[in-house]
Amino acid sequence: MRRALVLVAALWAGTAAAEAPVAAIVEGHVLPGFTRLAEASATLDATADDHCAPEDPALRAAWGAAFDAWIAVSHLRFGPTETGDRAFALAFWPDSRGATPKALAGLIAARDPVVETAEGFATVSIAARGFHALEFLIYDPAFTGDDAAAYRCALVQAMAGDIARIAADILTDWRADYAERMRDAGGNDTYRTPDEAAQELFKAVSTGLQFTSDTRLGRPLGTFDKPRPTRAEAWRSGRSLRHVVMSLDGTRDLALMLAEGHPEAAAALDAAYGRAFAIARDLDDPVFAGVETPEGRFQVEILQQAVDAIRRVVAQDLGPTLGVAAGFNALDGD
Incomplete structure (x- = not known):
């Protein structure tokens, strides 16, 4: 009897997962998101060519737009x-060990010529690449003074070009090969059955929400006795709360697409996300500085609880509806 029940459950899971609109999600969520990232990153690269001073509003705006585009797809890991x-x-x-400022300081102190070519810059420490490293160069007073202005300009331009190339490569790989692997799930070694592709997308929602709760909100909360506001993501540029909202928006879009054809799960998701967005709108604390006060901490904890409520709906309503589970992910450790 037990064996028969397991077999029925397995057959039900495979059938339900096959109904997940994987192809529609690839076309309507994944590819548009990475296209926006590639386009915004190319604009950042072009802008940095003529606007490399840290206080330049054009550079900051282009960096912010490209960073927005990344956060919107950052759950697709x-x-x-x-x-x-x-x-x-x-x-x-x-960056729990402060590797980014150390790596940047080393490049600047040495006037490292690695910035002169794309191939060379691609070999530097990951800590000195990407959106967070560029935030240091354009928002942190330790890196925005007059000292080494010419080299810092070259470094900004190298970073912007590197971001643009990476974003373009991601999009190219999706268009050339990976999108078809997901559409053709069951006909390739990457996704041997349709439910494996559905599970990958479901896991992206689950892991994205976990990262927002545990890391984007959990790190600045720290403990009651020792809050850590300067551990918030992108606090130097005032983007911490913005990233929470944008990441929620990205996972919401994907979750609702997965719930297509399942109105009860979709309604539960819509309600849970709506509550989190309402709490975020009322939170007048863009960098979570308020965690140092009991009242401010309570407000951020309420937002974290709302995100965790979405996670429960995803696990208890969406997952069983699709016949999939999140499984292990990169946040689980060994």
């Missing part, structure tokens, strides 16, 4: 984003 550690090269964070 599989396939082309993981090739050659591309995701880490775009966004090396959290």
Whole structure:
């Protein structure tokens, strides 16, 4: 009897997962997101050619737009984003050991000529590449003074070009090969059955929410006795809360597409996400500086709890509806 029940459950899971609109998600969520990232990153690269001073509003605006585009797809941590550690090269964070400022200081002190070629810059430490490293160069007073201005300009331009190339490579790989692997799930070695492709997308939602709760919100919260506001993501540029909202928006879009044809799961998701967005709108604390006060901490904890409520809906409503589970992910450790 037990064996029969397991077989029925397995057959149900495979059938349900096959109904997940994987091809529609690739066309309507994945490819548009990475196209926006590639386009915004190319604009950042072009802008940096003529606007490399840290206080230049054009540079800051282009960097912010490209960073927005990355956060919107940052939950899609599989396939082309993981090739050659591309995701880490775009966004090396959290940086618990302060590797980024150390790496940047070393490059500047040595006036390292590695910035002169794309091939050379691609060999530098990941800590000195990507959006977070560029944030230091354009927002941190330790790196925005007059000292080494010419070299710093070259470094900004090298970083912007590197970001643009990585974003373009991710999009190229999706268009050339990986999109078809997901559409043709069951006909290739990457996704041997349709439910494996559905599970990959489901895991992206689950892991994205976990990262937002545990890291984007958990790091600045620290403990009650020792809050850590300067551990918030992108606090130097005032983007910490913005990243939470944008990441939620990205996972919401994917989750609702996965729930297509399942109105009860979609309604539960919509309600849970709506509550989190409402709390975020009312939180007048863009960098979570308020975690140092009991009232401010409570407000950020309420937002974290709302994100965790979405995670429960995803696990308890969306997953069983699709016949998939999140499984292990990169945040689980060994």
